Amino acid sequence: MWVGVHLSHHKDSQSLSWTEVPTLKNLSRIQVAESSLLPTEAPNHHLTMGNWVVNHWFSVLFLAAWLGLNVFLFVHAFLSFEKATSTTTQDKSWGRHWPGPEPLLATCILTACSKILLPVCRNLLRTLGKQLDHNLTFHKLVAYIICLHTAIHITTHLFNFERYSRSRQATDGSLASILSNLSHQEKDSWLNPIQSSNTTMEYVTFTYTAGVTGVIITIALVLMVTLAMEFIRRSYSEVFWYTHHIFIMYFIGLGIHGLGGLVRDQTEKNMDENHPHKCAEFFEKWNDPDSHCKPPQFEGLPA
Template identity: 40%
Template structure:
């Protein structure tokens, strides 16, 4: 537990601050509507559901203010660069921007649910206040607004009114339905199942946020919930008059109460984030307009498309990622890909596997599906947004780094290490790299094996055999491959990769691996970098916390996950 707190203290602090602010806003607003004299008559009709509706609305506005900030990629990238001297803990929090985005989304969903339920009850109570059983005071309050000099409190004007139809003719009712439908579609299409199997559905549905925010700003203009005006409170002694309602208009201290709706405030909460997001989209559009030159296309037999590109002014760092758009495939979709080239190279590259409709269409557009050769000028146009920083860019900040790849290997980082080792003038703070690659298909080694081979050879030439330790784990093979592996198990070079380091078969025992790392580096801060599936990420994060020493002088494992 102590190690967990040590490693996750900033995450816990930020979570507590967010929860604390939500709780404070909810309680403060709740007490205001429960105690304020302006809403005494409204509470007589609605009870405590008035406070529940208004408190949840305040928290809803607060979270809607936050929801756009984590997806302002250029802002996050700027803050990440600006926090270079602030320690790794802050940068690791910025790398969790999508996690925070999801957390805030859950807050929006929760408060929206409370708000909807409270107002459904309020509508029913407004309606029941028109019935004879409601009592004389509620009937009198519901009857206000029929004369020219009166203002109404109850938006349901008669007991015979169809409440559903009445509500759906108001601004608040129409926008409320629109907001709710948009939110349901956004939330349901954001599940991991939909994102992985039908990314396009997730992508398009998420753009309903425009409808959601438009509805949110307009929603409060309906002013459905009303309270007594400040001028009326000065003339109408509500404490006395609520118990002497038969004296209204007759007693000097009890003129008819006047009511007005709350002024819309949602726009005040979301205006600044929306301006920031518009600036973000403007920058992305400007990048979209910039020309991208495709210099090389390679189709690997393992079903991987390798693209080499150039773009004016493009400057990348090792471990960064970009967003790609192919207008001939889709005019709106952008997909993230880790860069597989090094900053030292004259081009930037990505390796793309077919994992959905968009990548399949991209393969077809480039002729990779039929392995048909296309002249470079015949290739479809690509647009590039980025590069953006990720957790992986911090690998060179540690003396010891552990790179674990469950899907995409750290090609960019390893290439950059190779170039830095070739340059005698380069001084590296990084002294040791452990590289783990877990892969289920032997053919995936095809494009990556050459890089490891050259890196292995270069390290041997520089007498730096101990600089890089790599461990390749193959988790899937068929019977013929198993026979081939068994026949060549005594060869000096690995039968799968052709490297000196032999491939391991099965999954790593992470407890054993981290125990060995802790013994090898008993007083180091070790950066652990992961790119891969969520299930393995949880295991690695837990293992990092387990093997970190409570003593600050001991070994510390700092977990960094690449997410975009």
């Protein structure tokens, strides 16, 4: 008898608890639904933005410093090539153009590439602490900067190779044609990488070390950036993972891209013997025995 009453009581308690839970859930749902119907105040975006800046002041400061560094490097390199006396001969040869565009953009690209691996070095980030919690955001920012500088770098190459081609085909005895005809047989004599008037830009691109590596690292960069987009990264994580490892090929190609020395400058020794400003005005007398101006000598800029 006692056992039966106990079981009956236990069963009733289970039944009671089972009927009470849905009632509480329904009540909470009703409360949530009613609260969602209440009018809400419009968010104060200025206050929100201000709070974000206050709470993330280090990130804002770091971002401003990083962008400022890139602007400084670009402007500094631009002004350095603009004021350098050694560019006078080239300017007179190819016409007025961006001074030293490939070297100054290469400086920005190499600076960005030297930082892009830092945000994904997890062990190092743990050591640095919480200030680099937004490491992937910084990684993406550096990647965007690399893409921007790469696009400008390629564009300036295309414009300058077009000038090289026109100068090589010139037969009017101008300074551009004389510099373009400097012999390629001697190591430090030539300036124009296009050796023949029949040489095309495609031939130079796919036969020179700088051209081949430039194509390879550009394709690698495009693949890494496009296949890292969020919808591809989430839906096809394996594709993102494997293509992002192309960075090994990218950095190898980047390291040997400038070894060909296609971007050249007048040697320091030759500038001491021949003043660039004066000798560029009297280029017709370079080969005269009594002339103080000799044909200029050029060398590839360091990679």
